[in-house]
Amino acid sequence: MPAVSALLLALLPAVWAQDAGAGDAGGSAPSDTAGGTEGAAEAPAGPAPAEPPPPPGEGFRFGRPQVRPLVGANVFAPAGGDPIALIGVGAAATVPARMDRAGPVDIVGNARVSGQYFLGSSKSNGAEVQAGVFAGPQWQVLRLTLGPNVFWSRFQYGALSLDPVSGVGVPVIASANAKVVYAYGGLEPSWFVSGSRPGVDWSEADGFGFGDEYAWLAGGGINAGPIGLGVNWSRRATAFGPQQGVGFSVRLGG
DSSP states (O other), rough: OOHHHHHHHHHHHHHHHHHHHHHHHTTTOOOOOTTTTTTTTOOOOOOOOOOOOOTTOOOEOOOOOOEEEEEEEEOOOTTTTTEEEEEEEEEEEEEEEEOSSSSEEEEEEEEEEEEEEOSSTTTTEEEEEEEEEEEEEEEEEEEEEEOEEEEEEEEETEEEEEEEEEEEEEEEEEEEESSSEEEEEEEEEEEEEESSOOOTTTTTTTSSSOOOOEEEEEEEEEEEEEEEEEEEEEEEEEEEEEEEEEEEEEEEEE
C-alpha cells in the first residue's frame, strides 16, 4: 500500500529524534515493545491531541510525543529447570501519526523507542532496547499495523546466558481502539543480524513459529484524557525455552 509506505518513511525521522532525546535525558534502561519482554509491541496509540484535522487526503498529522514509564516481569522457563523471574523497569517514547483519507479507511501509525533493564536473583539480569516504525489501515475502531522493530537484547538466567544479539522483528498487530478502551493481539517473528545466540530449530520445536525467535503478543488498556494505563503479555520461543512477560505502562499528559 503506497500510503502505508509513505507513512513509514515519514515517521523514520521521528524515531531517531526520539532516540536522541532519550539520550539527552540520560537514556532508558523493552514491546512495549512493550514492556516486559523482548520484542514486545507498543500498545496502540491513544487519541491524538485535539487539533484541527487536515482536509482528507492532504498529508500526515503527527500527534504530540508521549513518554511513559514501563514496569514489567520477565519469566524464563529453561527445559528441565525451574522458572526464573526478573523485574524490569524502563521507559518508552512514542510519536503517533495518521493520514485521514477521503474513503472509509484511514492510515495510522507510530514511531517508538524503548529500553528496559531487568534484575533478578544473583547472576540473573538482562537489558533490551528497541526502535520501530509501525503503520497500517484503520476502519472505524479496527486497525492493523506492522513494521520493522530493530532490537538489541541480552539476558542472564543464573548459569544460562542468552548472549547479546541485535536483530529485526516484524510485529503484526490487530487492534480495536474505542478511544477510551483498547485491546490488541498479534505475533512477531524476529531474525538476528549480529551476535552468537542460536535461533530456534523449528524442526525440533513444539508449536508454530518461524524466524530465529517468535512471539505471541496481547494487551489492552484505557485512555482517560491526560492519563493512560496499559498492560501487555507476550510469550517468546527461544532456542533455550519459552520466555514470558507481563508489563505495565503509564501515560501522563498529551
